[in-house]
Amino acid sequence: MARELSAVLDHVATIAELDLEGVAATSHVVEVTGGLREDVPRPSLPRELALAQAPDASDEGFLVPSPQA
Amino acid sequence: MGILELSAYEAAEQIAAGSLSGGELFAAYRDRAAADRDAGEQGLNCFTWVAEEAAEESGEGLLAGVPVAVKDLFCTEGVPSQSGSRILEGYLPPYTATAVRRLLQDGASLLAKTNQDEFAMGSSNENSAFGPVRNPWDRSRVPGGSSGGSAAAVAAGLAPWALGTDTGGSIRQPAALCGVVGLKPTYGTISRYGMIAFASSLDQAGPLTRDVRDAALMLRSMAGQDPCDATYLRFPEELVLPHAERLDGLRLGVPAELTGEGIEQGVLASFQAALGRAEELGAQLSEVKLPHAPHALAAYYVLAPAEASSNLARFDGVRYGMRAEAPADLLDMYTRTRHDGFGAEVKRRIMLGTYALSSGYYDAYYGRAQRVRTKISEDFRSAFAEVDFILTPTAPTVAFGLGEKTGDPLAMYLNDFCTVPMSLAGIPAISIPCGLSDGLPVGLQLAGPAFSENRLLDAAHALEGALGFDGGAARV
Numbered sequence: 001m002a003r004e005l006s007a008v009l010d011h012v013a014t015i016a017e018l019d020l021e022g023v024a025a026t027s028h029v030v031e032v033t034g035g036l037r038e039d040v041p042r043p044s045l046p047r048e049l050a051l052a053q054a055p056d057a058s059d060e061g062f063l064v065p066s067p068q069a
Numbered sequence: 070m071g072i073l074e075l076s077a078y079e080a081a082e083q084i085a086a087g088s089l090s091g092g093e094l095f096a097a098y099r100d101r102a103a104a105d106r107d108a109g110e111q112g113l114n115c116f117t118w119v120a121e122e123a124a125e126e127s128g129e130g131l132l133a134g135v136p137v138a139v140k141d142l143f144c145t146e147g148v149p150s151q152s153g154s155r156i157l158e159g160y161l162p163p164y165t166a167t168a169v170r171r172l173l174q175d176g177a178s179l180l181a182k183t184n185q186d187e188f189a190m191g192s193s194n195e196n197s198a199f200g201p202v203r204n205p206w207d208r209s210r211v212p213g214g215s216s217g218g219s220a221a222a223v224a225a226g227l228a229p230w231a232l233g234t235d236t237g238g239s240i241r242q243p244a245a246l247c248g249v250v251g252l253k254p255t256y257g258t259i260s261r262y263g264m265i266a267f268a269s270s271l272d273q274a275g276p277l278t279r280d281v282r283d284a285a286l287m288l289r290s291m292a293g294q295d296p297c298d299a300t301y302l303r304f305p306e307e308l309v310l311p312h313a314e315r316l317d318g319l320r321l322g323v324p325a326e327l328t329g330e331g332i333e334q335g336v337l338a339s340f341q342a343a344l345g346r347a348e349e350l351g352a353q354l355s356e357v358k359l360p361h362a363p364h365a366l367a368a369y370y371v372l373a374p375a376e377a378s379s380n381l382a383r384f385d386g387v388r389y390g391m392r393a394e395a396p397a398d399l400l401d402m403y404t405r406t407r408h409d410g411f412g413a414e415v416k417r418r419i420m421l422g423t424y425a426l427s428s429g430y431y432d433a434y435y436g437r438a439q440r441v442r443t444k445i446s447e448d449f450r451s452a453f454a455e456v457d458f459i460l461t462p463t464a465p466t467v468a469f470g471l472g473e474k475t476g477d478p479l480a481m482y483l484n485d486f487c488t489v490p491m492s493l494a495g496i497p498a499i500s501i502p503c504g505l506s507d508g509l510p511v512g513l514q515l516a517g518p519a520f521s522e523n524r525l526l527d528a529a530h531a532l533e534g535a536l537g538f539d540g541g542a543a544r545v
Contacts, residue, residue: 001417007479008421012367015437018444025439028270029256029446029495030302030519037296049163055392062387067399 072097073544077135077229077283078310081176084134091134094229095123095178098136101227102181113203113212115222117141118149118182130176132290137177138228140219141185143169143274144263148179152265153187153197153215156410157390166263167298168232168274168291175290180228184218187412188381189239189267191215192484195475196414203471204247205543206509210468213243213484219277220247226544230278230287234264236271237369238464238488241500244277245463245512248502248540250533251277252284252526253488255519256495257302259288260295268376269300271369271492279540281501281530285310288522305520311530316350319528322357322456327487333466335506340462343503343513346535347460357452357459361444365490368445370482371425371438372493377415378422384410417478446494453518458528461487463500463512491516499529502538510540 047060056063072094075083083089102119105112116138123136139145142152144162151157165173173179186196194202194217202217204210205225212221216233220243223231233240235253244251252275259274266272276287289308295301323344328337348354386392386406393409396402411419425434452459465486474481491498496519503513513532517525 001413001420004478005417005420007477008370008417008482009424011479011482012371012425012434015364015367015371015441016433018361018364018437018441020437020440020444023440023443025436026442026446026493027439028300029442029493035299035301037299045163050388052163053160053389055386055390064387065396065399065402 073226075229076280077132077278078286080229081132081135091178092123094134095136095180098180098228102222105227113205113208113221113225114200115184115202115218115225115227116181117151117184117199117218120180123178130174132172133176135177136180136229137172138181138183138219138222138231139169139179140216140231140233141182142189142234142265143232144265145169145179145182148182150182150265151198152189153185153199154410154412154415155198155391156384156406159391160389164263167260167295169263171291171293172232172287183216183222183231186215186217187415188265188377189215189234189236190377190414190418192238192242192481193474194218194243195471196412198412201471204468206248207468210470210509211246213246213464213468215239216277217243220244220249220251223247223249223277223279224540224543230276230283232274232287233277234272234274235492236267236373237492238485240275240277241488241498241512241514242464242484244500246468246510248510248538248543249277249279250281250284250499250501251275252288252499253491253497254288254292254522255302255497257300258304258522259291260298260301262295262297266380268373269380270376271373281526281533282310284499285526306523309523311526313527313531314534316347316352316528316531319352319458320456321347321352321354322452322459323354324357324359324362324452324459324461326359326362327461327490331465331483331486332462333506336462336464336466336511339504339506339511340513343532343536344460347532350531350535355456357456359448359452359490361441361448362490364441365445365493366482366486368438368441369485369489369493370421371434372442374418374422375425375435376422378419378426381415381419414478442493445490449494449496457517458525459516461514463487463514467506467509467511487514495519497522497525499525501529501533501536502540503536504538
């Protein structure tokens with residue numbers, strides 16, 4: 001894995017050769033306007049549905065092992 | 070003509086006219102898809118799930134009765150959706166992705182979920198928890214990726230059309246390697262809601278089809294505003310079906326940077342022949358410059374893994390999917406779940422991404438790559454001041470052998486050399502089959518400015534007619 005990652009990083013390092021002085025970073029490729037929806041309350045996913053796919057859950061939330069064994 | 074020979078458009082037309090039964094069409098495809106799934110290693114391994122029957126509520130709408138295959142990474146309510154990963158084993162989403170919901174609303178019926186590279190990371194469909202997909206033109210070769218199952222299914226006639234996603238070429242490259250049409254729309258045209266994310270600033274859904282008209286038909290159904298995706302962009306004009314048969318007056322640019330070194334001879338020959346046909350159709354060809362395009366791949370392999378490393382943090386064994394057995398404590402659960410659940414390529418990209426985002430290296434990698442991205446967009450803007458569309462081969466080679474490139478990630482990444490620049494610029498690009506090299510399909514890529522889909526599909530339609538590619542050999 002280390003050898004493979006090194007080969008990829010060597011290739012990626014070629015961008016260091018470019019002169020990018022004063023070039024702005026792309027944050028979004030196309031101008032977005034008005035992407036936000038109206039701020040109105042709406043029903044969210046019912047709790048039992050949200051919990052249904054969990055490997056382990058109680059009626060109220062996701063169950064996980066204790067942080068300290 | 071048998072019903073399996075019909076394009077999706079033709080099938081929809083006949084179903085609407087009452088001369089074809091949607092149920093009969095669905096059953097014909099379902100039997101073929103189920104046979105491929107049941108054939109295991111002897112089949113193409115296109116599908117991760119095949120419907121037992123058409124959903125009852127399908128009926129009304131423009132696409133009424135037309136079956137559609139959907140890439141595994143689209144969430145489909147109550148239907149397995151794993152993005153080709155072990156870590157989402159057993160996951161049944163509580164909702165359906167907007168792109169799929171729109172197709173179903175227009176009357177299409179869900180036929181199957183298609184195999185893919187895990188989390189859409191790959192160019193050969195060999196990184197799937199469900200095993201590799203085989204290319205219907207030559208079963209010892211890859212179909213391309215990451216939408217390999219979708220491309221192979223359409224090429225083999227196991228589905229009339231299929232839905233895929235494209236982050237750096239994941240629709241266009243498999244379309245090229247399997248001899249079908251693949252369209253990556255302008256970033257933001259189709260809602261990403263319900264697509265299991267890889268790299269959110271690049272991911273875009275799109276069609277894999279037998280012809281250009283079907284690609285337009287599927288795009289038109291899926292595009293549209295969605296309050297669930299804030300990056301959705303209002304398409305500035307009505308999307309229409311393509312009709313053009315000539316290219317008179319069109320200026321087509323050929324960038325030397327993407328049509329020379331690294332492109333296989335047979336692919337180049339096929340590409341040059343296609344350029345000749347374009348001229349015969351009335352187009353004017355000229356050379357354009359995309360000086361930063363050769364650096365696109367390096368920038369992409371910083372940006373996409375960086376975004377992936379963040380997106381994939383959610384898979385931790387808590388809310389969905391698999392959890393490692395009998396964890397000693399919480400950290401042990403996280404560690405072993407991710408160790409066991411992710412495949413090698415996904416781990417590789419998470420490591421690349423976290424490295425590129427780490428505080429000491431952020432400016433050198435992520436920050437720089439974001440600025441290269443700006444230069445690439447500027448290159449395209451300058452080029453489109455001179456030409457209407459840019460033409461390149463879609464992939465540097467025809468379909469390669471299974472296992473041929475799995476030991477060398479960089480060689481695998483080079484498959485995306487011609488497709489990644491358009492992804493970084495967020496512009497639309499389509500791959501259409503333009504001929505055979507050694508009996509294997511070659512793809513021609515046409516790219517245009519943002520929101521040029523109507524004109525781009527028209528040009529692709531005219532070229533498709535003139536090139537007269539016959540994909541019948543793969544459908545036997």
